[in-house]
Amino acid sequence: MKVAIQGIKGSFHDIVAREFFGESIDIVECMTFGEIPILLRDKKVDSAVMAIENSIAGAILPNYALIDEYNLSIEGELYLTIHHHLLGLKGQTIEDITEVWSHPMAILQCNKFFRSFPHIKLIEEKDTAEVAQRIQKQQIKGVAAIASKYAAELYDLEILEDDIQTIKKNGTRFFILKRSLESPDHESKYEGVKNKASLKFITKHKTGSLAEVLDIFAKHEISLTKIQSMPIIDKQWTYAFFIDLLIDDYKLYENAIHLIRKKVVHLKILGEYQQNRRHED
Numbered sequence: 001m002k003v004a005i006q007g008i009k010g011s012f013h014d015i016v017a018r019e020f021f022g023e024s025i026d027i028v029e030c031m032t033f034g035e036i037p038i039l040l041r042d043k044k045v046d047s048a049v050m051a052i053e054n055s056i057a058g059a060i061l062p063n064y065a066l067i068d069e070y071n072l073s074i075e076g077e078l079y080l081t082i083h084h085h086l087l088g089l090k091g092q093t094i095e096d097i098t099e100v101w102s103h104p105m106a107i108l109q110c111n112k113f114f115r116s117f118p119h120i121k122l123i124e125e126k127d128t129a130e131v132a133q134r135i136q137k138q139q140i141k142g143v144a145a146i147a148s149k150y151a152a153e154l155y156d157l158e159i160l161e162d163d164i165q166t167i168k169k170n171g172t173r174f175f176i177l178k179r180s181l182e183s184p185d186h187e188s189k190y191e192g193v194k195n196k197a198s199l200k201f202i203t204k205h206k207t208g209s210l211a212e213v214l215d216i217f218a219k220h221e222i223s224l225t226k227i228q229s230m231p232i233i234d235k236q237w238t239y240a241f242f243i244d245l246l247i248d249d250y251k252l253y254e255n256a257i258h259l260i261r262k263k264v265v266h267l268k269i270l271g272e273y274q275q276n277r278r279h280e281d
């Protein structure tokens, strides 16, 4: 079983892939999110892990666009508690550090910490763990990574400061993705309780059209966990909506979808999957 992730061994995506699928998978490392749907489309991998939102930094909008454009199917989700640490070569202290390299989402989650160190330059890189690996391999002094404790252990770096995210409780939600919704060989090995769904819809451009859709959910006692608007790029200043909802009663959910289909100009079910509870620690 081949699973594409953003980043290398020791990245948060790596942790999620192994937590979701177990240790026996082959990880295919990508250095951009954009490579993931292409690997799925070309059948180079069976599944993929993709971060979609973080509790401090918010949604990763380009990933919504990738899932939509390549018609990927959401097969599962995982909420991971994220602890960011400042990692450097053994013997270094924070006073020695003049630059910090990390993934842009990780930097966003730690911005407040660096306000107290205005001389430290923050530089966006492709992956938290890849920076940790590079610092060790090339014995780079004066530079620190923002990465996980697991990356510190793997790449034998020292934790110069721990838990540097803006607030202690920090989490990222990841999607487990499979090939296109239309794909004929679309298998569902992870068939379980499907008590959550993600949808995309575009309403008519008239007063109250979004309210009508939300009203149908309310009347069917369907609880929404997230609503996200996304620009429709070929129709400037118009928007599509991405909604996550909980399915308590599948029949009620189906009825609601049936009614909503008649109200909107476009509706796509991105996936129905088992809800993962958010960890609180």
Ligand SMILES: O=C(O)C(=O)C[C@]1(C(=O)O)C=C[C@@H](O)C=C1
Residues within 6 Å of the ligand: 006, 007, 010, 011, 012, 013, 014, 051, 054, 082, 103, 105, 106, 126, 127, 128, 129, 172
């Ligand atoms: O760089 C990593 O380790 C990643 O897995 C990427 C990523 C992200 O894209 O949000 C994953 C989780 C954290 O929120 C920070 C970075």
